[in-house]
Structure formats: structure tokens, C-alpha cells
Amino acid sequence: MIRLLLAEDQALVRGALAALLSLEGDLEVVGMAADGEEALAQVKALRPDILVTDIEMPRLSGLDLAERLGAEVPGVRVVIVTxxxxxxxxxxxxxxxxxxxxxxDAPAADLADAIRRVHAGGRAVDPTLAAEAWGDRNPLTDRERQVLREAETGATTAQIAxxxxxxxGTVRNYLSEAIGKLEAGNRVEAARQAREKGWL
Structure with missing residues (x-):
């Protein structure tokens, strides 16, 4: 039996995923979380085989969650559904x-198959995206991404700092570097471009 924990902030989607995956004879949903922090705590407590998570969630994104799990609970594999x-x-x-x-929008059977493949030690990536993934490389550093994420909310330089x-001064330097790399007119445009490309 493959033990799953689902992390999804939309209750309806979370419930639907749980219901669909529970129909599979070899999959068991052992926990559900509405945000990233809750998911992290549940993973540590329940030790599922696979965490199925969304990207955009309150308190801790699915990407941040995957990174934390790699450092704190390395045995749990992560499948992102977004x-x-x-x-x-x-x-x-x-x-x-x-x-x-x-x-x-992938069929439920595809998700179940992806979970089995990941559990067996493989990878499961949407084939259309896999072909595109090696196009534009992200030119931004981690700090530039952090600063742009704050700028995206409309925060001032002082608030970001x-x-x-x-x-x-350091924040201004990071913003200037990011704007230059993206050839954007200002911090708002740079943040928008980076968000559209999936770099934030």
C-alpha cells in the first residue's frame, strides 16, 4: 500500500483528489493539509510515502515545502499537481x-500512475512541460527572487529591507540587478515577467 498525504488549500479540490485516489486499491490517503506548514507537520508525524502537493498555498508554497522535506524528511517523495x-x-x-x-487537468488515472512511478523510484513529469522546461533559463539568484516576490506585493524598498x-541599499542593488537581467522597465514589470515565466 502506498501511503499518501495531500496538501491543497482548496477544500473542494483536496476532497476530490482524496476521493479519486482512494478508489485505487494500492493507494491510501493517510492525511490532508490546507497549507504548507500544516503539510510539513503532518509529513513529520505521519511519514507518508508520497506527498501530493499544489504549488501555491498559504504559509509555505509547494516548492518551499519540497525543499524543506528534502532537508528534513528526505525519505518522503514529492509529486506536485498544479x-x-x-x-x-x-x-x-x-x-x-x-x-x-x-x-x-490530467486524468485521475495519470496521477495514480505517476504516484506509482515515483514510489518505485522514477520520475513522472507532464510530457508537454518537459519539452519546454529546458528553454529559457532562470537568470535570477535566490535573493533576487525573494526581493522581487516582496516587490510584487507593492512593498517599498524599506519594507522589503x-x-x-x-x-x-542592498535591496536596491538586488532590484536593479533583477530589472537589468529581465530588461524590464521597473520592479513591478520585472516581478510580473518573472512570475509569468514561473521564476518566482
């Missing part, structure tokens, strides 16, 4: 150790 069909997200997911990446524990 609406974000962007090659940049897939690349980041693979970089942080996710073993599977599927879109939410306080949130990330940096000096205002």
Missing part, C-alpha cells in the same frame, strides 16, 4: 527535489 503549466515552475520543482509534476533583514 494549474501552473509553466516550464519555469517545473524546473524549480525539479531543482528542489520534486519527483513528479502534473497539471490538474525589513522583511528580508537586508539594508535598503
Amino acid at each position: 494549474t501552473f503549466g509553466r516550464a519555469g515552475y517545473l524546473r524549480r520543482a525539479l531543482e528542489v527535489g520534486a519527483r513528479g509534476y502534473l497539471l490538474k 525589513a522583511a528580508l533583514n537586508l539594508s535598503e
Whole structure:
């Protein structure tokens, strides 16, 4: 029996996934979480074989969650199921150790098969995205991504500096570097471009 934990902030989707996967004779849903922090705590407590998670969730994203699990609970494999069909997200997911990446509009049977493949030690990646994933490389550093994520919310330089524990001058430098790399007109445009490519 393959033990699963589902992390999805939309209750309806979470319930539907649980119901569909429970129909499979070799899959058992042992826990469900509505946000990333809750998922991390449940993984540590329940030790499932596979975490099936969305990317965009409150408190801790699916990508951050996958990265934390790699460091804190390395035996648990991660399958990401998302609406974000962007090659940049897939690349980041693979970089942080996710073993599977599927879109939410895939048939339930495909997800079940992907879980089995990942459990057996393989990878399961949406084939269309896999072909695109090796196009544009993400030119941004981790810090530039963090600063742009804060800028995306409309935060001022001072607010970004306080949130990330940096000096205002350092934040301005990171913003300037990111804007230059993306050839954007300003921080808002840079954040929008990076988000569209799946780099944030």
C-alpha cells in the first residue's frame, strides 16, 4: 500500500483528489493539509510515502515545502499537481527535489500512475512541460527572487529591507540587478515577467 498525504488549500479540490485516489486499491490517503506548514507537520508525524502537493498555498508554497522535506524528511517523495503549466515552475520543482509534476487537468488515472512511478523510484513529469522546461533559463539568484516576490506585493524598498533583514541599499542593488537581467522597465514589470515565466 502506498501511503499518501495531500496538501491543497482548496477544500473542494483536496476532497476530490482524496476521493479519486482512494478508489485505487494500492493507494491510501493517510492525511490532508490546507497549507504548507500544516503539510510539513503532518509529513513529520505521519511519514507518508508520497506527498501530493499544489504549488501555491498559504504559509509555505509547494516548492518551499519540497525543499524543506528534502532537508528534513528526505525519505518522503514529492509529486506536485498544479494549474501552473509553466516550464519555469517545473524546473524549480525539479531543482528542489520534486519527483513528479502534473497539471490538474490530467486524468485521475495519470496521477495514480505517476504516484506509482515515483514510489518505485522514477520520475513522472507532464510530457508537454518537459519539452519546454529546458528553454529559457532562470537568470535570477535566490535573493533576487525573494526581493522581487516582496516587490510584487507593492512593498517599498524599506519594507522589503525589513522583511528580508537586508539594508535598503542592498535591496536596491538586488532590484536593479533583477530589472537589468529581465530588461524590464521597473520592479513591478520585472516581478510580473518573472512570475509569468514561473521564476518566482
